[in-house]
Ligand SMILES: NS(=O)(=O)c1ccc(B(O)O)cc1
């Protein structure tokens with residue numbers, strides 16, 4: 001089964017998933033000077049999130065990340081998404097064994113300690129996440145860089161429960177509210193966007209990526225809680241990030257000058 005170890009990690013995924021060497025793979029290194037400011041596509045209708053706070057939080061250790069399943073209606077529109085409405089399905093993270101690595105996207109080669117992904121599917125065109133996941137305009141993922149600093153209060157419901165989700169397959173429902181809006185950076189106007197893929201197998205090329213420039217802070221303890229999770233091979237779930245893939249014939253757009 002695929003993972004992040006030498007024997008089953010990103011360099012081996014092409015064996016079972018040949019699209020790993022495709023034309024629009026993710027993540028990528030964002031070369032800030034090469035990104036193109038594109039006011040008409042992006043400036044005209046600002047990216048907008050309209051999330052409903054979850055009344056209970058469904059956490060899953062799926063063997064390669066910690067995932068929070070969303071049950072309420074949460075909508076992402078605007079920016080590079082045209083007129084389509086994308087529905088929030090889940091969020092999860094990628095992180096390193098140490099603070100110097102862990103994000104999937106990099107910025108001029110800089111790696112952050114972790115990266116949060118809010119995964120949405122195109123509910124204007126498709127009937128479900130499973131239907132959308134293989135379509136070129138099926139998904140939109142918000143990428144939020146995470147850097148060590150003060151604790152993120154909204155993330156506490158996840159980090160405080162990692163100890164109970166230690167092993168792969170573990171699930172739990174926590175009776176507390178969670179507002180995904182509060183997981184976003186304060187500045188959601190400045191971002192890079194490009195057409196890419198899932199960053200784990202099956203690596204489908206179905207994602208419009210939106211990566212915010214401003215990182216959010218998590219405390220050392222919150223990052224340690226992630227590193228103490230155990231993956232499907234029984235190892236510490238750490239360094240569960242795919243290194244940048246080739247940009248090929250793609251342009252990265254930015255909403256700021
Ligand atoms: N890491 S990611 O956001 O690109 C992602 C999202 C969903 C799935 B999946 O549902 O298999 C895989 C990867």
Ligand SMILES: [Zn+2]
Pocket residue numbers: 092093094117199
């Ligand atoms: Zn991800």
